[in-house]
Structures are given as structure tokens and as C-alpha cells.
Amino acid sequence: AFLENVVTHRNFLSGEYNTSFIDTTPELFVFPKRKDRGTKMLSFIGETIVNGYPGLEKVKKPVLTKAVVPKLKYTEPIPAGTKQLLDERGAEGLAKWVKEQSNVLLTDTTFRDAHQSLLATRIRTHDLKQIAEPTARMLPNLFSLEMWGGATFDVTMRFLHEDPWERLLTLRKQVPNLLFQMLLRASNAVGYTNYPDNVIEEFVEKSAAAGIDVFRIFDSLNWVEGMRLAIDSVGNSGKLAEAAICYTGDILDSARPKYDLAYYRNLAKELEQAGAHILGIKDMAGLLKPEAAYQLITELKSAVDIPVHLHTHDTSGNGVYMYAKAIEAGVDIVDVAVSSMAGLTSQPSANSLYYALSGTKRQPDVNIDALEQLAEFWEGTRSFYAGFESGMNAPHTEVYEHEMPGGQYSNLQQQAKAVGLGSRWNEVKKMYRTVNDMFGDIVKVTPSSKVVGDMALYMVQNELTEQDVYEKGEKLDFPDSVVELFQGQLGKPYQGFPKKLQDIILKGRKQLEGRPGESMPPVDFEQIQKELFEKLGRQVTSHDLLSYALYPKVFLDFEQFRQQFGDVSVLDTPTFFYGLRLGEEIEVEIEQGKTLIVKLVSISKPKDDGTRIVYFELNGQPREVVIKDLN
Numbered sequence: 001a002f003l004e005n006v007v008t009h010r011n012f013l014s015g016e017y018n019t020s021f022i023d024t025t026p027e028l029f030v031f032p033k034r035k036d037r038g039t040k041m042l043s044f045i046g047e048t049i050v051n052g053y054p055g056l057e058k059v060k061k062p063v064l065t066k067a068v069v070p071k072l073k074y075t076e077p078i079p080a081g082t083k084q085l086l087d088e089r090g091a092e093g094l095a096k097w098v099k100e101q102s103n104v105l106l107t108d109t110t111f112r113d114a115h116q117s118l119l120a121t122r123i124r125t126h127d128l129k130q131i132a133e134p135t136a137r138m139l140p141n142l143f144s145l146e147m148w149g150g151a152t153f154d155v156t157m158r159f160l161h162e163d164p165w166e167r168l169l170t171l172r173k174q175v176p177n178l179l180f181q182m183l184l185r186a187s188n189a190v191g192y193t194n195y196p197d198n199v200i201e202e203f204v205e206k207s208a209a210a211g212i213d214v215f216r217i218f219d220s221l222n223w224v225e226g227m228r229l230a231i232d233s234v235g236n237s238g239k240l241a242e243a244a245i246c247y248t249g250d251i252l253d254s255a256r257p258k259y260d261l262a263y264y265r266n267l268a269k270e271l272e273q274a275g276a277h278i279l280g281i282k283d284m285a286g287l288l289k290p291e292a293a294y295q296l297i298t299e300l301k302s303a304v305d306i307p308v309h310l311h312t313h314d315t316s317g318n319g320v321y322m323y324a325k326a327i328e329a330g331v332d333i334v335d336v337a338v339s340s341m342a343g344l345t346s347q348p349s350a351n352s353l354y355y356a357l358s359g360t361k362r363q364p365d366v367n368i369d370a371l372e373q374l375a376e377f378w379e380g381t382r383s384f385y386a387g388f389e390s391g392m393n394a395p396h397t398e399v400y401e402h403e404m405p406g407g408q409y410s411n412l413q414q415q416a417k418a419v420g421l422g423s424r425w426n427e428v429k430k431m432y433r434t435v436n437d438m439f440g441d442i443v444k445v446t447p448s449s450k451v452v453g454d455m456a457l458y459m460v461q462n463e464l465t466e467q468d469v470y471e472k473g474e475k476l477d478f479p480d481s482v483v484e485l486f487q488g489q490l491g492k493p494y495q496g497f498p499k500k501l502q503d504i505i506l507k508g509r510k511q512l513e514g515r516p517g518e519s520m521p522p523v524d525f526e527q528i529q530k531e532l533f534e535k536l537g538r539q540v541t542s543h544d545l546l547s548y549a550l551y552p553k554v555f556l557d558f559e560q561f562r563q564q565f566g567d568v569s570v571l572d573t574p575t576f577f578y579g580l581r582l583g584e585e586i587e588v589e590i591e592q593g594k595t596l597i598v599k600l601v602s603i604s605k606p607k608d609d610g611t612r613i614v615y616f617e618l619n620g621q622p623r624e625v626v627i628k629d630l631n
């Protein structure tokens with residue numbers, strides 16, 4: 001409803017990575033006449049009232065109470081934490097400090113992976129801002145706060161219409177004491193495709209300068225060659241490179257020997273040699289079982305000198321038990337979320353883990369009362385996002401079968417619905433496993449997991465069995481992402497691709513030699529700065545340039561949105577998603593000390609041209625906006 005030109009343009013839809021887009025389609029960059037901030041905001045609220053928020057069912061605005069922010073002595077100084085330690089000791093010094101701790105250390109993922117996995121990444125900066133400083137004050141002993149990267153970069157711009165860099169800078173000011181951690185998909189940065197090397201280098205440098213301290217770097221096929229550039233870039237920035245191995249399969253299943261203890265041990269050593277300060281184990285689907293965790297951590301602790309940091313998803317319900325075993329084996333840091341944002345496809349609960357470790361020497365040094373107060377805030381806040389819940393409400397042990405990452409489950413379910421396979425979801429999950437086996441049992445995590453999902457949907461939709469693919473493959477037109485994977489555009493899987501299937505899929509197309517990023521022409525940042533300056537008519541920052549280099553269409557779409565509706569991140573979340581009820585009045589702080597009072601007075605019937613007039617009061621003065629009713 002909001003954006004017609006740019007987003008529906010054929011080149012945009014094709015999703016091609018191409019920064020000459022502005023030059024070749026100037027007609028799309030005629031932005032609407034400038035309006036004042038109040039009118040822009042009323043236009044956005046009016047749109048939401050009349051047409052609803054895209055992707056959410058249009059319902060009457062629920063009555064939601066404000067989440068409770070803990071009452072603290074905010075005038076007292078914020079206690080020092082790991083951020084100060086990093087500044088004093090440097091990356092290696094900090095890694096050494098981690099190893100000296102006897103308690104297990106915690107990373108809180110509530111600001112990133114927890115809501116990526118439970119609420120389609122939709123938590124807005126407006127809510128994070130309320131609880132950032134209380135978190136800094138109440139949990140000063142955390143190892144880190146994971147709060148950026150993964151899918152958040154894309155979703156903030158695309159769906160929340162806010163700037164991911166502003167989120168980082170804003171939270172950094174409020175949390176001066178904790179390490180900020182992000183998830184970096186190595187050569188895919190925070191995207192789903194490979195980028196030229198200079199984009200990765202520039203992205204790491206600017207993210208470090210804006211406030212990221214720990215970069216968890218992974219490759220979606222565990223291909224170390226694909227991770228070196230990112231590890232080196234982080235090393236050069238003086239920040240912590242946490243190189244992560246994605247855990248797949250089951251080391252205790254002798255029928256499935258591909259990913260055994262030796263595989264993980266060798267990878268760990270390679271990553272340590274590549275310059276990692278911390279070794280991450282990224283159990284993105286939650287497949288690591290308790291006894292396997294004990295053996296894996298024991299093995300890795302003896303293989304490397306750097307600290308080991310374990311990440312999981314609690315989909316099976318075995319997360320806390322698994323962590324307890326990993327902690328017994330000496331893992332240094334584990335990822336948890338505040339309890340009301342934990343469990344299921346999210347991380348295990350910090351609050352539960354605290355109690356589970358009662359009476360042991362390694363119980364984390366956190367204030368449980370603080371965790372309970374934070375849980376109360378998040379319980380209230382989570383209710384604003386009810387429309388994004390996945391519907392999973394109990395542990396799913398079937399994850400051990402399909403092996404789908406926590407963050408993919410609800411996405412693939414949506415994708416299945418969108419192509420009319422909603423009622424055949426069980427078949428899709430089974431096919432996901434079949435495709436994995438056909439592909440040679442590969443690591444499945446963004447973006448390789450998406451390719452497995454695309455192929456599974458394709459096969460179910462076209463009523464194809466594994467046998468059919470081998471027999472009729474020559475005549476089949478496989479999804480682009482599948483062809484690209486088999487060309488080597490996401491790197492190389494351990495032990496290569498199955499040759500027979502690769503020939504069927506590639507049909508004579510060339511395979512890529514070497515690293516994809518190496519052969520891509522570098523992005524000319526000066527050139528795109530000039531182009532963007534001319535087309536947008538404003539100074540563009542180095543952050544804008546990176547957003548554009550990573551997501552050209554999403555960035556320009558967001559830019560057009562901002563021109564039309566202004567900065568909507570100032571709105572409270574229920575108003576952002578549901579607009580206003582008749583007669584409802586809200587206060588909106590548009591900048592410090594400047595507040596607008598907005599009241600919805602009435603909505604007209606649609607006119608012949610399908611428009612409605614929405615009548616407001618803005619600071620007591622009558623105002624109206626005309627909105628096209630798309631229902």
C-alpha cells in the first residue's frame with residue numbers, strides 16, 4: 001500500500017545485486033512533495049487505520065498496557081562490565097579473562113536471536129530503547145548482549161521502516177558497559193548472497209566503529225575459506241572475532257559418520273589458526289543432545305586454547321539439560337534469553353538455567369531478581385507482537401528429524417502457505433529432510449537452509465519424488481537458488497556435492513572456481529555516494545552507502561518511505577501496528593522535548609474513487625488526511 005513505484009519495479013523484484021539501479025530507472029526517484037513531520041506521521045497512522053499493517057491481519061486495535069520498566073536509581077553510574085575490560089585488555093586479553101572465570105558466562109540474545117526466532121525479527125527499536133539501560137544496570141556481569149546482525153539488518157529497514165545503524169548507535173549510548181555482539185554471515189554479511197570482498201571489509205570496519213565488539217562469524221557450509229576475510233577484518237578492527245562452527249547431524253549416531261568428533265575438532269583447530277579469539281558452536285537448529293554436548297565440548301576444550309561459546313535453540317525442549325552437560329564439560333559461555341522471550345525456537349531461558357545450576361560451582365553470576373523483572377517487561381512487550389507468533393506452543397522433538405534451524409521454521413511455513421501448500425506442511429518438513437540427504441547431508445543455516453527449503457517446496461508443489469528428480473531431472477527447471485548453490489556460489493560443502501545430482505541441476509552450466517567474493521568486482525563507494533547524493537538530494541552517510549550496497553532495493557524503498565512518512569520509529573508499537581481507536585489520544589515524542597498529541601476523531605465512508613478522509617486532532621488543531629482504501 002505504501003510504496004508502489006520502487007518495490008514493484010521488475011528489476012527490484014528480480015532481486016539482482018546491482019547498484020546502477022538509480023541510473024537506469026530515474027523515473028522511480030521522483031519523491032512526493034515534502035510535507036511537515038506532523039502530516040507525514042498522520043499519513044502513516046491513517047494508512048494503518050484504513051489498510052492495516054502489511055502482513056498482519058487487520059483487526060481492531062487491542063487494548064494493550066504499557067510494559068513495566070524496572071524502577072531503578074537511574075542517577076547512579078552504570079556499573080562497569082566486559083566492555084571496559086575489552087577497552088583495557090584488548091581482544092586477546094579479554095579472551096584470556098574469559099578462560100579464567102569459574103562461573104559460566106552468559107550472552108543474552110533477547111535483543112536479536114530470541115525475537116528473530118519467535119517473532120519474525122519484528123521487535124522495534126522503540127521497545128529495545130526502553131529496556132536497554134535497565135538491562136545494562138541490572139545485568140552488568142553478562143559476557144555480551146547479542147543485539148544486531150542476522151536478519152535484524154534487513155527486517156528493520158524492510159518491515160519496521162527504521163535504520164539499523166541508528167538502532168546500534170542509540171543502544172550503544174544506553175549500554176556503555178556490555179560487549180555488543182552481532183551475527184555475521186561471513187561473505188554473506190547480513191544478507192543472503194555473496195558480496196564483493198570490499199563490502200565485507202567496509203561493513204566490519206563501520207560496524208566496529210558504530211559499537212559492535214564481538215562478531216560471531218559463520219559460513220553456511222562451514223567452509224573456512226569463506227570465513228577468513230571476515231575474521232581478518234574483525235582482527236584488524238581490534239574487536240573480538242568469534243569464529244563459529246555450525247553443528248549438524250549427531251556425533252553419537254554411528255549410522256551418520258559424516259560429521260563426527262574429528263570433523264569438529266579439525267574445524268576448531270583451523271579456526272583458531274585463522275585468528276579466532278573465541279570458538280563459537282552454533283547449534284542453529286538445536287540438534288546437539290546432552291551427552292553429545294558433553295563429548296563435543298570436552299573434545300574442543302582439549303583441541304584449542306581459546307574460549308568456547310555455545311549457542312543453541314530450545315526447539316526440542318532439551319536446551320537447559322544440554323547446557324548443563326556442556327557446562328559440566330567446561331564450556332566458557334552459553335547463549336540464553338530472558339525467560340519470557342526464551343524456549344521453543346528461541347534460546348533456553350536464562351532464569352531456568354540459573355536455577356538448574358543451583359548448588360554447582362559454575363552457576364552464572366547473575367541477579368535472578370533482575371532477570372525476573374526483565375522477564376516482566378518482555379512479557380508485556382511481547383504481547384504487542386502477538387500477530388507475529390508462529391503458533392508453536394510446545395516443544396517439537398521432530399526437529400531432530402527435519403533439522404530445520406529455529407529461525408527458519410516459521411519463515412518456511414509462511415513460504416509454504418504463500419504457494420498454496422499450507423495444508424501440506426507436514427509433507428514439506430519431510431521433504432526438507434529428503435532434500436538434505438539428496439544434497440549430500442549439508443550444513444543447513446542461512447542461506448544454505450533457504451536453498452534446502454526452496455527445493456523442498458519445489459518438489460512438493462510439483463509432486464516430485466527423489467526418484468523423479470534423478471529420472472526426469474533433465475527436463476526440470478530447478479529454483480535459481482538451487483542452481484546457484486550447486487554452482488558453488490555459497491562456497492563448498494564438506495566432501496563436495498553429489499556429482500550425479502550436480503550434473504542434473506547444472507545442465508552444463510559452469511561451476512565457480514575459488515571464493516565467490518574474490519571474483520566479484522569491488523563496489524565503488526565513491527561512485528555510489530555521488531549517485532545517491534544526486535538522486536536523493538541529501539548528504540548520504542557511510543552507513544547509508546553500506547545499507548545500499550547490501551540491500552539496494554530495500555534501502556531505496558526505505559528511503560522513499562521516509563520521505564513520505566517521516567521517522568515512524570517514534571511511534572509506540574501498538575499504534576505502529578494497529579493505528580488508533582476512535583477517540584484515542586496518544587503522545588508522540590518526535591525528538592527530545594518535542595511532543596505531538598495525536599487524536600483520531602473520525603473516518604469517512606469511502607468516496608467513489610475509493611478514498612477515505614481520516615480526521616485527526618494534532619495538538620488540538622483539526623487535521624485530515626486522504627487515504628486510499630485498498631480493502
Ligand code: 3PY
Pocket residue numbers: 113116149150151183185284405407445446
Ligand atoms: C541468521 O543467520 O540470521 C541466523 O540466525 C542463523 O541461525
Ligand code: ZN
Pocket residue numbers: 113283284311312313406
Ligand atoms: Zn540462532
